[in-house]
Amino acid sequence: DGGITQSPKYLFRKEGQNVTLSCEQNLNHDAMYWYRQDPGQGLRLIYYSQIVNDFQKGDIAEGYSVSREKKESFPLTVTSAQKNPTAFYLCASSARQGAGELFFGEGSRLTVL
Amino acid sequence: GENVEQHPSTLSVQEGDSAVIKCTYSDSASNYFPWYKQELGKRPQLIIDIRSNVGEKKDQRIAVTLNKTAKHFSLHITETQPEDSAVYFCAASKAGTASKLTFGTGTRLQVTL
Numbered sequence: 001d002g003g004i005t006q007s008p009k010y011l012f013r014k015e016g017q018n019v020t021l022s023c024e025q026n027l028n029h030d031a032m033y034w035y036r037q038d039p040g041q042g043l044r045l046i047y048y049s050q051i052v053n054d055f056q057k058g059d060i061a062e063g064y065s066v067s068r069e070k071k072e073s074f075p076l077t078v079t080s081a082q083k084n085p086t087a088f089y090l091c092a093s094s095a096r097q098g099a100g101e102l103f104f105g106e107g108s109r110l111t112v113l
Numbered sequence: 114g115e116n117v118e119q120h121p122s123t124l125s126v127q128e129g130d131s132a133v134i135k136c137t138y139s140d141s142a143s144n145y146f147p148w149y150k151q152e153l154g155k156r157p158q159l160i161i162d163i164r165s166n167v168g169e170k171k172d173q174r175i176a177v178t179l180n181k182t183a184k185h186f187s188l189h190i191t192e193t194q195p196e197d198s199a200v201y202f203c204a205a206s207k208a209g210t211a212s213k214l215t216f217g218t219g220t221r222l223q224v225t226l
Binding site: 035040041042043044045048058059090101102104105106107 | 213
């Protein structure tokens with residue numbers, strides 16, 4: 001069954017701790033993305049990757065880091081430098097560059113205590 | 114960069130009535146305009162999209178119109194049903210930008226019986 005898997009679904013973290021969110025896809029898509037969703041603010045792009053070993057900053061990259069060592073995987077690390085990390089994080093992938101449908105994971109909800 | 118504004122933020126209609134959600138964009142180079150639906154607790158999913166060489170596109174009860182001169186596009190849902198209740202997001206991007214979509218802030222549609 002093809003799709004995008006995010007884990008964990010819920011995550012709690014203390015202030016000052018880094019946390020890594022997992023995103024795996026078996027759709028053989030080249031491009032992968034991380035979005036942050038906050039109430040009333042839509043989806044904002046954090047990072048995206050068009051190909052293995054390459055990624056670019058999105059609109060709100062500060063305090064986040066990513067890696068793309070494998071085509072199937074695009075983990076997101078929320079660092080202690082992110083000032084307001086509590087949010088819902090969505091990973092997505094698309095088959096090709098340019099305009100194309102995004103396929104989303106089910107999301108990870110991070111709460112900083 | 115691109116800026117997408119979406120209105121209204123909430124919309125309540127009676128079952129069977131029509132619903133219209135409007136979006137404006139700022140970058141005249143944008144040429145791809147998708148709409149995503151996010152049901153409560155679920156991932157966003159593409160419901161319809163339109164490219165700049167087309168003024169209108171229909172898919173059963175859903176239609177999208179695009180006015181490139183005015184830089185706005187709209188989602189029209191006819192004969193609304195309770196299962197249409199969800200948050201709808203518009204988005205815009207330019208070809209060749211790896212689906213670097215800019216999303217609107219979302220419209221929560223409630224279809225009442």
